[in-house]
Amino acid sequence: MLYIVVDGGKNVKTTIAKVGQFVEREVTIGAWIAGKRSSGKIAFLQLRDGTGFIQGVVVKAEVGEGIFQQAKNITQESSLYVSGVVRADDRAPSGYELTITKIEVIHEATDYPITPKEHGTEFLMDHRHLWLRSKRQHAVMKIRNEIIRATYQFFNENDFVKIDPPILTGSSPEGTSELFHTKYFDEDAYLSQSGQLYMEAAAMALGRVFSFGPTFRAEKSKTRRHLIEFWMIEPEMAFVEFDENLEIQEQYVSYIVQSVIKNCQLELKVLGRDISKLEQIKAPFPRITYDDALAFLHEKGFDDISWGDDFGAPHETAIAEHYDMPVFITHYPTSLKPFYMQPDPNREDVVLCADLIAPEGYGEIIGGSERIHNYEMLKENIESHNLSLDAYQWYLELRKYGSVPHSGFGLGLERTVAWISGVEHVRETIPFPRLLNRLYP
Structure with missing residues (x-):
């Protein structure tokens, strides 16, 4: 796979499926928000990019108020470039997690119709x-x-x-x-x-x-x-x-x-x-x-x-x-x-x-x-x-x-x-x- 180096050679643009090759390194991924949850000091973003799913962790004390609020307010299925350090995590389904350092919103989605609640089959087929x-x-x-x-x-x-x-x-x-x-x-x-x-x-x-x-x-x-x-x-x-x-x-x-x-x-x-x-x-x-x-x-x-x-x-x-x-x-x-x-x-x-x-x-x-x-x-x-x-x-x-x-x-x-x-x-x-x-x- 062709990897694209960004930010002066320190950061590699890759995909979720390939993050295992960059443990403890900073990467950038183009992704969508599949879901999120947050507390007062940490936000968890469920990211998907077509190749797979990964959890991104945003720690307020590490990124500052601006990026943390950005993470808390971002909506389901919004698209973004997200940068962060890849961490090995045995608890994660894929075995990896992303400690987020930067978020660049590409498009903010509003009123995404398929929410985490249960939907009927006909509704899902229509969508x-x-x-x-x-x-x-x-x-x-x-x-x-x-x-x-x-x-x-x-x-x-x-x-x-x-x-x-x-x-x-x-x-x-x-x-x-x-x-x-x-x-x-x-x-x-x-x-x-x-x-x-x-x-x-x-x-x-x-x-x-x-x-x-x-x-x-x-x-x-x-x-x-x-x-x-x-x-x-x-x-x-x-x-x-x-x-x-x-x-x-x-x-x-x-x-x-x-x-x-x-x-x-x-x-x-x-x-x-x-x-x-x-x-x-x-x-x-x-x-x-x-x-x-x-x-x-x-x-x-x-x-x-x-x-x-x-x-x-x-x-x-x-x-x-x-x-x-x-x-x-x-x-x-x-x-x-x-x-x-x-x-x-x-x-x-x-x-x-x-x-x-x-x-x-x-x-x-x-x-x-x-x-x-x-x-x-x-x-x-x-x-x-x-x-x-x-x-x-x-x-x-x-x-x-x-x-x-x-x-x-x-x-x-x-x-x-x-x-x-x-x-x-x-x-x-x-x-x-x-x-x-x-x-x-």
Whole structure:
């Protein structure tokens, strides 16, 4: 990091995250006031700068009446340059404290709407642009960022190439009607609900690829697991069949969980996350077939579900709680899954697919499968699903020119962030959530 020296070389301009490098030295930090309290002789300022939080201590006897009154009167979310000496303090969450010597107010905020009192969810959502500044939301966003960083590292280390599929498409990858329609000049177009089909084309060119980008589902759901706009990590791999696909998934999930434990200790502590539950998340993960999962649910008294029905949140939670680990549910009925999934060669009524269910009630975080690589079989499936052969002609051609067995999966970032960070609702895991009745801010 580039440090800026000020005040004739005695003072270093830095960030809260880096103050540990300057213990017993004077630094200057650009920050905002997250909170404050004071007595007759000492003022405590809770400072944040985006990289972290630190307490600044202003001692009246050391700084004089002017600076002390400035500290007492400064308002929540005012911005300032603050100078002071970095002190090691084992009682502080970050391990450091700042003994303030100088305050330069940049902008004084007035009537900041999010006060230390309790606020309702709708109020906080209306003020999401400000709620992001809170310590809790800061922690969630830092964990989200670490998962993204670790994702790139994992796939780069394993020879995957990053590819960006289009967001505007002419057809549905899933063959559903839950799409956002728009006009593309004189044609119909849709916001993408998955980049998978395009990633298959990329895999035929580059072997192992992954994408990371926004996807959209026009699904009128209000559950704590659903968003209208969310981000997906979608790897696709040539010459990878079903079992190897599952192995790559569990290695990837284990990798990002352990990266968060290693690099986000303070954030997990802020959120009150039980790290012991995360520490046991290591490959391999248990696997259970759809048939065995259905039998298990019947044993547990779930009589509302029959073969051919999809599992709902209560069913997934019951299965996950039994293992207390991410668990693969494999070999779903063909009727429940999209047209491109490879049938089990030993049983045509199920496909070579798996959903990865997170523990602690967070539900499905990954869906994946081996893809059909036979031209005639895929063509027949497209027709049987009443999809346009013309719209999928380019996709079919991937099976016409050097087709190979290939597999892939998609991980929903926000559900994964919710699970790893331990927050209840996915609306806290994306900077500006788009929900059924929310397009603001």
